Amino acid sequence: MSLNAEIRGQLFNYLLRHADDRLVLGHRLSEWCGHGPMLEEDLALANIALDLIGQASLFYKLAAETEANGRSEDDLAFLRDSAEFRNLQLVEQPNGDFAYTIARQFFFDVYDVLFLEQLSLSTEAEISAIGAKALKEAQYHLRHTQQWMLRLGDGTEESHRRLQDAVDDLWRFTQEMFVPDELDHTLTAEVIAPDLETLRSSWQESVEQTLREATLELPEDSQYMTSGSRGGYHTEHLGYLLAEMQVMQRTHPGAAW
Amino acid sequence: MESQPHIRDISGNTALDEAQRVKRFEERIQAGERIEPKDWMPDVYRRQLTRMISQHAHSEVVGMYPEGNWITRAPTLRRKLGLLAKVQDECGHGLYLYCAAETLGVDRSDLTDELLSGKAKYASIFNYPTLSWADIGVIGWLVDGAAIINQTPLAKCSYGPYARAMVHICKEESFHLKQGYEIVTKLAQGNSAQKEMVQESVNRWWWPVLMMFGPSDSDSSNSEDLMRWKVKLFSNDSLRQRFVNGSVAQAKAVKLTLPDPDLRFNEESGNWDYGTINWDEFWQVVKGHGPCNRERMRMSRKKHNDGRWVREAARAYSARHPEK
Numbered sequence: 079m080s081l082n083a084e085i086r087g088q089l090f091n092y093l094l095r096h097a098d099d100r101l102v103l104g105h106r107l108s109e110w111c112g113h114g115p116m117l118e119e120d121l122a123l124a125n126i127a128l129d130l131i132g133q134a135s136l137f138y139k140l141a142a143e144t145e146a147n148g149r150s151e152d153d154l155a156f157l158r159d160s161a162e163f164r165n166l167q168l169v170e171q172p173n174g175d176f177a178y179t180i181a182r183q184f185f186f187d188v189y190d191v192l193f194l195e196q197l198s199l200s201t202e203a204e205i206s207a208i209g210a211k212a213l214k215e216a217q218y219h220l221r222h223t224q225q226w227m228l229r230l231g232d233g234t235e236e237s238h239r240r241l242q243d244a245v246d247d248l249w250r251f252t253q254e255m256f257v258p259d260e261l262d263h264t265l266t267a268e269v270i271a272p273d274l275e276t277l278r279s280s281w282q283e284s285v286e287q288t289l290r291e292a293t294l295e296l297p298e299d300s301q302y303m304t305s306g307s308r309g310g311y312h313t314e315h316l317g318y319l320l321a322e323m324q325v326m327q328r329t330h331p332g333a334a335w
Numbered sequence: 336m337e338s339q340p341h342i343r344d345i346s347g348n349t350a351l352d353e354a355q356r357v358k359r360f361e362e363r364i365q366a367g368e369r370i371e372p373k374d375w376m377p378d379v380y381r382r383q384l385t386r387m388i389s390q391h392a393h394s395e396v397v398g399m400y401p402e403g404n405w406i407t408r409a410p411t412l413r414r415k416l417g418l419l420a421k422v423q424d425e426c427g428h429g430l431y432l433y434c435a436a437e438t439l440g441v442d443r444s445d446l447t448d449e450l451l452s453g454k455a456k457y458a459s460i461f462n463y464p465t466l467s468w469a470d471i472g473v474i475g476w477l478v479d480g481a482a483i484i485n486q487t488p489l490a491k492c493s494y495g496p497y498a499r500a501m502v503h504i505c506k507e508e509s510f511h512l513k514q515g516y517e518i519v520t521k522l523a524q525g526n527s528a529q530k531e532m533v534q535e536s537v538n539r540w541w542w543p544v545l546m547m548f549g550p551s552d553s554d555s556s557n558s559e560d561l562m563r564w565k566v567k568l569f570s571n572d573s574l575r576q577r578f579v580n581g582s583v584a585q586a587k588a589v590k591l592t593l594p595d596p597d598l599r600f601n602e603e604s605g606n607w608d609y610g611t612i613n614w615d616e617f618w619q620v621v622k623g624h625g626p627c628n629r630e631r632m633r634m635s636r637k638k639h640n641d642g643r644w645v646r647e648a649a650r651a652y653s654a655r656h657p658e659k
Contacts (some may be wrong), residue, residue, distance in 0.1 A: 101412075105407060106408060108406045108415070109406075109407060111399065111403045111406055111419060111422050112351070112399035112400055112403040112422065112426070112634070112638070113522050113634070113637075113638050113641070114638070114642065115638075115641065115642025115643075115645035116642055116645070116646060117396065117429055117430050117433075118428055118430070119642075119645075120399070120423075120426045121423060121426050121427060122421055124420075124422070124423035124426070125423070127419060128416060128419055128420060128423070131412065131416055131419070132416060133410070133414060135412045135413075135416070137566070138412070140577050151412060152411045152412055155412055156411070158411075174511060176641075176642070176645050191546075215375070228652065229648055229649050229652040229653075230645070230648050230652075232560075232652055232655065232656075233648025233649065233651045233652045234644065234647050234648045234651045236647075236648070237644055237645065237647070237648030237651075240644070243618070322406060322407050322408060323408065325408050326408060326409070326410035326468055327410055327411075330410075330526070330528060330529070332526075333410075333525055333526055333528075333529055334521060334525060335410040335411050335414055335468075335518075335521060335522075335525075
C-alpha cells in the first residue's frame with residue numbers, strides 16, 4: 079500500500095474495528111456449539127462463527143501488515159485489553175436465549191451486507207478483496223437469520239414474545255453503527271471506507287420490512303441509545319469475554335501453539 | 336453371484352420360511368454383498384445395527400461437549416477455527432448417522448429420547464473431562480486415532496448405509512487425528528510448562544482410550560453372530576493391539592511417555608505387550624459413574640429442553656406457511 083504514514087495509522091485502527099466486530103461476534107456464536115435448539119442449527123451457527131472468525135483473521139492480518147510493528151494477528155486478537163477493543167457493543171452482548179442471539183445476529187447481518195457491499199468498492203485492493211469475500215458469506219448469514227426472524231416472530235406465542243423482548247432490548251445498540259467519527263470521515267474522503275450515514279436508511283427499511291413480516295413491533299427510538307464503541311467504550315460483558323478468550327496467551331506469554 | 340436376482344426378490348415372497356431367509360441372507364453376506372434398507376434382514380441384525388449406529392450417533396453428539404469446552408479458550412485464531420470446525424464435523428457426523436439409523440425404520444426423535452432417558456449408551460470416553468488445552472491435542476491424537484482403528488473396518492461392514500457413512504466419517508476423522516497430533520507435537524516441542532501440560536494429559540487419557548475398544552474378547556458377549564454377519568470384522572483385543580503398536584512409535588517420535596510400566600516389545604508376537612486394564616473403572620463409567628456422566632447428561636437434556644420452544648415455533652410457522 080502506497081499510503082502516507084498518517085493514513086496508514088488511521089487505516090490500522092479502522093481495520094481493527096472491523097476485525098474486532100467479527101472476532102467478538104464469532105466468539106459469542108461459538109459459545110452455542112453443542113447447545114443449539116437442534117443439530118442443524120448447531121451446524122449453522124458454527125458455520126457463521128467460522129466465517130466471522132475467518133474474516134476477523136483476514137482483517138487482523140492486514141492490520142498487522144499495515145502497522146508493520148512486529149505484532150502478529152494473534153497479538154492483536156489476544157493481547158489487547160477491553161478499552162483497546164473497538165467492536166460495536168451490539169456484538170459483545172451475551173447470547174441470551176436463541177431469540178436474543180438471532181435478533182443480535184439479524185441486526186448485525188443487515189448492517190454487514192450493506193457495509194461490505196460498499197467496502198468491496200474500496201480503492202484499496204486488499205480491503206476490497208476482503209470485503210468481496212466476506213460479502214458472499216454475509217449474504218448467506220442474513221438469509222439464515224431473516225428466516226429465523228420470521229419463524230420465531232410468526233411462530234408460537236412464546237417465540238413471538240421472546241423475539242419481541244430481544245428486539246426491544248437490543249434496539250439501543252443499533253444506532254451507533256451508522257454514526258461516523260473522525261476516522262470514518264477521513265477514510266471515506268480517501269474512498270477507502272464506506273460512508274456509514276448512507277447505509278442507515280437502507281438498514282432501517284430492511285429491518286422494518288422483516289419485523290413487519292414477522293408480525294413484530296418496531297421499537298421506539300426515544301430510548302437510550304449507546305455510543306462510543308469505536309472509541310473503546312464497552313458494556314460490562316466484554317471484559318469477561320476477553321478474560322476467557324485470552325487466558326492461554328496471557329498465562330503463557332511468548333509460547334507458540 | 337448367479338442367484339442374486341432371486342435373493343433380491345425374497346422380501347416379497349412370504350412362502351419362504353424364516354430359516355430359508357436367514358440362509359439366503361447369510362449367503363449374500365458371505366458373497367460380499369451389501370444389505371440395503373429395503374432388503375430382508377433378521378430382526379436381530381436390524382436391532383443390533385440400530386443399536387450400533389444410534390450409539391455411534393449419540394457418541395458424536397455428546398462428544399461435542401468435552402472438546403467444545405475449549406473453543407472459547409483456544410490459544411490462537413488458527414486453533415480456534417480448527418477446533419470449532421472439528422466440533423462442527425462431529426455434529427455433522429451425528430446427523431449423518433441418525434439418518435443412517437433411520438433407514439432401519441426408527442425415528443431420530445425416539446433415538447434422542449432414549450439417549451436423554453439414559454437407556455441408550457454413548458462412548459464412555461466422553462465421560463472424562465478436558466482439563467487443559469493439551470487435552471484437545473491428545474483427544475485428536477489418541478481418541479480419534481482409536482476411533483479410526485475401530486471404525487475403518489466398519490466401512491466394509493455388511494450394512495450399506497452404515498458402511499458408506501463410515502467412509503465419509505473416517506476421512507474427516509483422519510484429518511482430526513492429524514490436527515490433534517500437530518497440537519501435541521507443538522506442545523511437546525514447546526516450553527517446559529507446555530511439555531508438562533501435554534505429558535500430564537497423555538497420562539490421564541491413555542488408559543481410558545485403551546478401554547474404547549471394549550471388553551476383552553473373553554468377556555465380550557454376542558461377538559460371534561456379529562462377526563458372521565460382518566457387522567463386526569475384528570475382535571476388540573486385536574484392534575486394541577493394533578492401536579497400541581501404532582501409538583508407541585508416535586509417542587516416541589515426540590518424546591512423550593505412555594504411562595504403562597509393563598509396556599514392552601514382544602519379539603515373538605511382534606506386538607507391544609501392555610499392562611492390565613482397570614476393567615472395574617470401565618464398567619463403572621459405562622454404568623454412569625464416571626467423572627462427567629452427570630454433566631454430559633445434564634447438558635444433553637438442557638440442550639433438548641431449551642430448544643423445545645424453538646422447534647415448536649419452526650413447526651408452527653411451517654404449518655402456517657406451507658409454501659416456505
